[in-house]
Amino acid sequence: MVVVMKPGTQQREIDKLVAQFQLQGLQVGITNGVGCTILGLVGDTTAVDMDKISINEHVERVMRVQEPFKKANRKFHPEDTVVTVGDAKIGGGNFSVIAGPCSVESEEQIVAVAEDVQRSGAALMRGGAFKPRTSPYSFQGMGTEGLDLLLKAKAATGMPIVTEIMSPKYCQLFEDKVDVIQVGARNMQNFDLLKEVGKLSKPVLLKRGLSNSYEEWIMSAEYIMSEGNENVILCERGIRTFETYTRNTLDVSAIPAVKKMSHLPVIVDPSHSAGMYWMVEPLALAAVAAGADGLIIEVHNDPANAKCDGQQSLTPERFDNLMGKVSALVDLVGKTLIK
């Protein structure tokens, strides 16, 4: 951490602040220049509150030098984390595809789509039972009944289930029935929910918030990990920018950046990034090329009548075609596609 003093600060004010830092167990180096003093702080600054330092009337600026996260930090855990779910593996050279409809609508639908995507090479199945919708008047998902239909699809195919949790009150239910618990973009900083899923044993798929920085995203993973659950999969799903042509702007740089900062696996959701089915393929391939550890893709057997997000869903045929290309590209980048 670096503290820049205001020009003209008296020596005794600097001494006071230095003593305060030393009391917190930090080492302090001082650079004196004409009208400018810089304090360099080293030691464990994770719990030091920058804002509290910046209140000091003699302080001009405070800058963090070390990342504020520990458990998710690649510096302290250089090897890739590999999240294992049944036969599927995500991370450490393993590439897995999660596929399925935006929302569970019926037993026929979810079982049919699960069988289709499995045949094309998906390793896990997705399907929303609890749906976060911008409007209270939109379809809100089938709820617990939807979860039961997902279990039928799992029984039929053996594929693990990935589905979204929206409230801490369903934690036990998800712990019992679900294989990977998804925390959606809008709940990325729902800290109470993060703490609760951190107490469960199932892996958590944590989507990046619409306008959250890499650091904030990893800090949300840190919330989950600090409660004991270290199986976190990060999912980039596009950020909000001024561009309105796409639903969101896929940030592919997030893949190499976050993988450098953290040992956690990073997967990509091209469906929500694009918001249009015809753009899913180029974005999915871009994600693989940039080093993603997996994809989560919306597939529906009747997009025109889907209860939500039909416009961005692939048909099973289109998904099958895409998987051929994904498979070749995963090979080229030297990873192993888990089916």
Place this chain on the structure above:
Amino acid sequence: MVVVMKPGTQQREIDKLVAQFQLQGLQVGITNGVGCTILGLVGDTTAVDMDKISINEHVERVMRVQEPFKKANRKFHPEDTVVTVGDAKIGGGNFSVIAGPCSVESEEQIVAVAEDVQRSGAALMRGGAFKPRTSPYSFQGMGTEGLDLLLKAKAATGMPIVTEIMSPKYCQLFEDKVDVIQVGARNMQNFDLLKEVGKLSKPVLLKRGLSNSYEEWIMSAEYIMSEGNENVILCERGIRTFETYTRNTLDVSAIPAVKKMSHLPVIVDPSHSAGMYWMVEPLALAAVAAGADGLIIEVHNDPANAKCDGQQSLTPERFDNLMGKVSALVDLVGKTLIK
């Protein structure tokens, strides 16, 4: 709603789509041009799913003409909503100031600050008991104990309490003890929480999310209102942009825009927008001049030792000075300052 057909679409495809809309009770007008057909839809389109229409392979684009919200819509409720809390009133020409520390730290602190801000003209008191923090290693608030300290400050001053809820599990507690329930920016689209507070009888102060549009913000109010609780106060607290000098970018345009779209009162939080105490005054005055119905301001009697957000907290002296200016300006714009 307007549906633009792709160039070259055959008449029978257009007829099919038109029939489908008519089945939903909508009137459809058709504009035919060389290689371009436009369908105009009128009637109650609130529940029509734009995305479902846009899946149709003959549709080029779908555009909404009417707002997707009803209960919050000024068109159906032209008069300003006035939210009354004890002696305080917000909206409809009434201007109220909410003030207090970022977090409740001790009985002495919260009672002292409450007395100070009341003396300077605040009508309601704020103080965080449950704190949303980016880091799991930061102070998370005093929790239920903090709520009890707020009640002591209320007993001492008579001022109503505004404080943030972070989880549905505390709904009953807040219903019992709190006067205005705040939903924070990071929970603006925590739909489960919105539905739960919508079932309570206490007014809800709904902060705008970091990168949410006016429409999404009002739709979140609509979630609360659709459950029965129509006492919603909207609070602009700055949005996230590329500018890093300020903590957030205060969007003053939100005040006239949202007040035109909705009848709900709009207040402003200059403290979180600025992130620096010396910028609170110009932003607070800008908000009043732009037509805000109130302000929510962080005040601490010892900012240098505040457990959070000290850098953006005003001292009671600075707050008192600011209130003098706010009072004169509220007069000038023809509103009534409620003390």
Place this chain on the structure above:
Amino acid sequence: MVVVMKPGTQQREIDKLVAQFQLQGLQVGITNGVGCTILGLVGDTTAVDMDKISINEHVERVMRVQEPFKKANRKFHPEDTVVTVGDAKIGGGNFSVIAGPCSVESEEQIVAVAEDVQRSGAALMRGGAFKPRTSPYSFQGMGTEGLDLLLKAKAATGMPIVTEIMSPKYCQLFEDKVDVIQVGARNMQNFDLLKEVGKLSKPVLLKRGLSNSYEEWIMSAEYIMSEGNENVILCERGIRTFETYTRNTLDVSAIPAVKKMSHLPVIVDPSHSAGMYWMVEPLALAAVAAGADGLIIEVHNDPANAKCDGQQSLTPERFDNLMGKVSALVDLVGKTLIK
């Protein structure tokens, strides 16, 4: 400037870098910690290239401590700059309003509007002769002929002229005929143009780019000032965000922030920020309340037939009404309205 070394960097690599900085005349302080070394650099770092330091393979991060601008920096020039144009003054407690149509369309139009806005209290007149338009098929302005019409309006009213320059080739023409030379938002980083207007004697009104930071904006002023022209007026006109309801998002924080960083006057353009005439008043008043030194407002005597930006233009009646409120507010904040 602060340089953070990578963990585990050998001492001789640190020594090499330190020697390099000392050669550039900088003083270097070193903070050594377990696996972390921080170098604090003081002296004149304005010309030090951060990027060049960050290439060093042993460097983890470089952070600037001092602003990269000098002539525009309030630290080296604590008093407000006052720009004087004829009888008008901007800055240092003086508040001036610039008003007129988006573009000059005819002698009748520009003279009539100039007389109208003068009567209502404007001190300077605006009118576009060269128009930057997104589409090559839109009206591009009357060009040099438009400048001559502006001179007729000046002859009729005595008001100084503010108009936009789009190409260095017109520098001499503007130097001869115009009183304040406007550089538009889209040319804020047209560095060749900045250098050329920096060689002229007329004040320059520099609009902030659509997505430029405060620092970049001031650096563009520095370009002009470094060529000798120190009469720069900064103009906030809204930034681009995800919100589409408004044309741009007015950033009122820019007023106190930039005035703290720089001694240059800051004015606000509420017309381009809002993009809708009915929002001009609240934004204009917000700007005054936040400490702006002036306003630039679009006024047209026949908005419905304006050749551009009619939707955001005030009629002379609305402008007159607004000026009454602006005048009262300028008084309240203790500034002097120059008419």
Place this chain on the structure above:
Amino acid sequence: MVVVMKPGTQQREIDKLVAQFQLQGLQVGITNGVGCTILGLVGDTTAVDMDKISINEHVERVMRVQEPFKKANRKFHPEDTVVTVGDAKIGGGNFSVIAGPCSVESEEQIVAVAEDVQRSGAALMRGGAFKPRTSPYSFQGMGTEGLDLLLKAKAATGMPIVTEIMSPKYCQLFEDKVDVIQVGARNMQNFDLLKEVGKLSKPVLLKRGLSNSYEEWIMSAEYIMSEGNENVILCERGIRTFETYTRNTLDVSAIPAVKKMSHLPVIVDPSHSAGMYWMVEPLALAAVAAGADGLIIEVHNDPANAKCDGQQSLTPERFDNLMGKVSALVDLVGKTLIK
């Protein structure tokens, strides 16, 4: 174009507006509903000014249905444009790589780098002679002398030259000496410059502005094309967002989106997007996978001593390694790498 009337507008006002549109040669369809009238306009609306319609006091909203660009529009020119420069081809299944240093520094440097990148498979050479820099105190490029050094590198290798123009005054010089004229991101809406390069015969490489939409970018290409120069190459180089870890956020969606909207080739600059050399490879590969027609990459033989952008420059060795991967991926996506 669609015009939505305000609820309650009288029929004669609607009739007046309809007549006005018909006078402009447009066909108008009318949808009447309870309290809502929608006008659908078809015909050539390219030159219709939406803003002028929205001034009408009875109009609630105006929405464009057709793109405002013609010459760049894929609808009117379904085949891919292929830009040919010497032996290089960009577009239509041809993939070309442009490589070289950020700025020309000496004959030795530019010739050596040109030979290196050619050996690794680049088809064109880049090098800045005129440099747009945020600070007036940074290195501004070697100017015309730099152009002459580029010609020496061309003589040595036969590779066409790509370099940036910053002012209309150098148009003739660039027409004479340069093979592809680059218009930088900061000049994307320098409309005077666009018009001037539109009169030249050399292809133009048009970078996307930091916060410009796809439509605005294509409209800037339309400016160039409307003056007669139809050889425009679009270049995505990252946009500005709230994320500060990367210099810019590469928007890979721009590739499929803009190629759907326009027939012009789209290339990607991973160097400026990333701002860090180690991120160039994943972004370059992502761009190829997403369908880009080429890449422009910064390569320097001594990044540590580069006069600018060394931190994002590849060494010739790293570039050579990258080209092996690019080549394999271009093959996989079915394009032809032009060497």
